Each structure stands twice: as structure tokens, then as C-alpha cells.
Amino acid sequence: MPITDAMVRQTAEDLYSWALRKVPDDTKAALARAMEKETKEAAKQTLKLQLRSAELAEQRDKFVCSDSGVPVYFVKIGSAAPLQCDFKTAIRQGYEHLVETIDPPILKHVTNPLTLERGYHGKDMPIVSYDFESGLDYVEMTCSPKALGSGRWAALELFTFPSLEEIETYILDVAIKAGAQHCPPVIMGVGIGGTFDHCASLAKKQTLRPLGTTNPEPTLAAMEERLTRAVNKLGVGPMGTGGDTTVLGVHIDYASGHGFTPVAVCFNCWINRRTRARLYGDGRIERME
């Protein structure tokens, strides 16, 4: 039996809806750990309030945030997954059904950049990227709705044969520029190398990596650790009103490239919207988070 349009449609719809109501478990655990460690009482209280908000939204099946962002999906297609579907159309239809029926309704945030008109629909919406993976017999779909609050602080710069020092200085400066405004504590995704487009994609995907996972590349694992410490020393704190917790994790990936080296940095706010499901040929849809 193949994976069908109906399964993809349903998953696209559910993933978005879940992402608005549930803060991922790894993120709640990281916020709780940060709360224990915080030395500033006001910051501790803000972290406690964030956890309370997450808990209430989940219990009541309501939104954590009023800004539902724009729909962003990632599709990983296993080479052994049996397929009989038109992903592009099915995901769009799933999203369209969602905006017509979701309770509570979502605000109109899809913006035409040329006219600034806002609605539920627009060119290239939903934004979907596809990837293939050898050997898997399933399709994995991830949804990470993106809103202005943290979205606007992403940055990319092109260097030529940079030293690690130049790279890390740039990453710190992007964090300084975002300051108090991206609903901290945040998750930072960083891409190093490749090309302009590939580097941005690496950074984005790193924001989807679960917190607490160790980078398999030792150089990057050490870089992640020291940059996490460095960004937290900035003192921005939860919601930007001061404290020891500005970032929950810095996640970095790299790619070989030419001597021109892009470095991309992007952020997820504390609610860290991210839901994932696997679709199997026997009709099963397994919610991963």
C-alpha cells in the first residue's frame, strides 16, 4: 500500500495545528533546567510563567502565541517509501483546509511583500522543502510555522577563508543585534559554508534539532558549547528583561564549499514550534512530537 494524498493532507493540517498548541517536550525540559539555574529572581519568574503558559495552552488545546506565523514544512522522503501522492498539492490543500476550519481561527499573517496586504494565502505558500534519505521506508514531515518575532533577526554574511574567530565573532554580533526582541530564551541555528542557499538551509534545519543532542562533529560540539556560554553572558535574559538565560542551545552544521564562506544564523523563540510525524505505507501516521 502506498502513502497517499489523503495522508499527506491530514498530516500537513495536524502538524500545523499541533505546533500552535504544544511546546516540544525537550524545550519545556530546557526551560525548567534554566529556571533552576537562573540567579536572577525576576528571570526565574519569567521562565516559570513561560512554562505555565505552555502548560495551559496544552491543557486547554489553545494557542501559546497569537502569531501563528506562516506555514513552513520540511519533507524527508525515504528511498524505500511507497508513494502515490502529489506532495505539493496535498500539503497546500491540507493547509487551506486548516485555515478554513481551525478553532480558534488564526490571524492573517501571510503578507504580500510588494503590497503589504495580508491574508491566509499567497505566492509560494506553504513554504515546503524536500529531502531524500536512503534506506527509510517512510516519509517524515516536519512543520515549523515562522513568525516575525524571531524570524526577522536571521542574518547571513559572506566571508572569504574566515578563521573560526571571525565566524564566532559574527555569530555573537548577530545575537547582540537581536538583543531583547526575539522572545528569549531562543534556539540558535547556525550554518557554515556551502553556498548562499545551502548555508541558510543548514542553519534553519539546526533550529529543528532537539535540545540536548550532541553534535557528532567534535569541532562543532565544542563551538556550540562555548557559543552557548558566550551568548548567555550577554545578560539579555528571558523576554529581554535581564537574566542568565538568553539561549537554550546553539546548534551548528557545516558544509564544504569554495573559499567564499557563508555564515547563516537564525532563531526560534522560546516556544520553539516544531512538530513531526512519520507516514508509512500501511496507512499509519505516527506523531513523533
Place this chain on the structure above:
Amino acid sequence: MTGTVEHDLRLPLSEADVRALRVGDIVYVSGEIHSTAGIPTHVRMLECLERGEALPFDLRNGALFHLGSYNIEDANGDLQILYMNPTTSTRFNDLMPKLIPALGLRATGGKGGLDARSAQAMKEAGCVYLSFLGGGAPILTDAVKRVTGIGWRDMISHYRLVRIEVERLGPLTVAIDAHGNSVYDDTIKAMQEKRASILAELRADRERS
């Protein structure tokens, strides 16, 4: 809460109410607030004031918060807020220094703060900036008692100027007070001061690993 001063404020506010607040204090707000999340709404307010036209509501001694809300009119014609939550205030950096005195605001707020120009306007006019929890929709919406008015219904939901009666909206943090103190300006200054030492520590860490 140890070491934190809490205030229960009821709108409208006097200048003395506002001057009594200090950066870091925790505030709960009751009474009628005004909310919008739209830049076009702020521009429209300024245009109205410049032309001497009346706004949908008189905001003097009141509060204008940068909150996005989904508001509906139910079958009985009653207004309802389904949810509300702050938006980034720095988007209004160019507009708030004019709007704070022109509207006669005693409180504004949202998330992410306002820049030094607004802090100066707040010091002169007697107004504070309150930091809301971003991603706090369940907690903030619980404080809503009823919607008492929706201005500019020709705009999309979160751009409208909405008048909402709230009971103990909060906890909110005083992030810019009426004495020229701003947690945001302090953080920016501190980050610039610390940058060199943080970079030196990164270098030392790299050399060790």
C-alpha cells in the same frame, strides 16, 4: 516574590501613579486598555491627531499596548476576544515618540521594548513601558473581562484598535520607567561593554580545545 515590588494599577492612571513605578517592578493592570498590533493603525492614529480628527477612543491617561488579538462579533452582536498576546514594540520605534505625548498615554507595552527616543518621551510625559510575556496568550487572555469597543473595523483583526476591560492583566514587568530608566538601553550598553571580554573568553576556549 522576593525582592520584587508589585503594584495593582487601575486605569485611568494619574501622573503620580506612573512616576511611582521603577524598572523591574511587577505590575497588574485592571480597567480598560487599548490594543493593536498594526503599524498602519499607528500611522492612522497619528494622521487623525495631525488633522484634528477624533480617534475611536480617548486614550488620555490610558494605556495603549502592542497586542495582537483575534476579535469576533458573535450572533448576538457581542464582541469577544478569542486570544491576545504581545507583538514586538520596536517596530513602532519611529511612531511612539510622537504618539506618547499626543495621545496622553500613561502606559504602553508589548514585548522587545522601545528605543531611547521613546524612553525620553516617556520621561517627559509621565508614561511607562510594560513588558508582556510573548507566547503568553493563555495567561493574558484569562485577564479579559469583555470587549468594550472595536475601532476601525475596516482593518484586519489584529490591526483594529480594540478597547478591552481587563482584570489583573499580568504579571507585567516595568521595563522603561518614567524617570528615563530602560532595561533595554541598559542591556544594549552592557552588551557593548562586555563584547570584548566575551570574545577574549571565546578565544581562550578555542585555544584550550
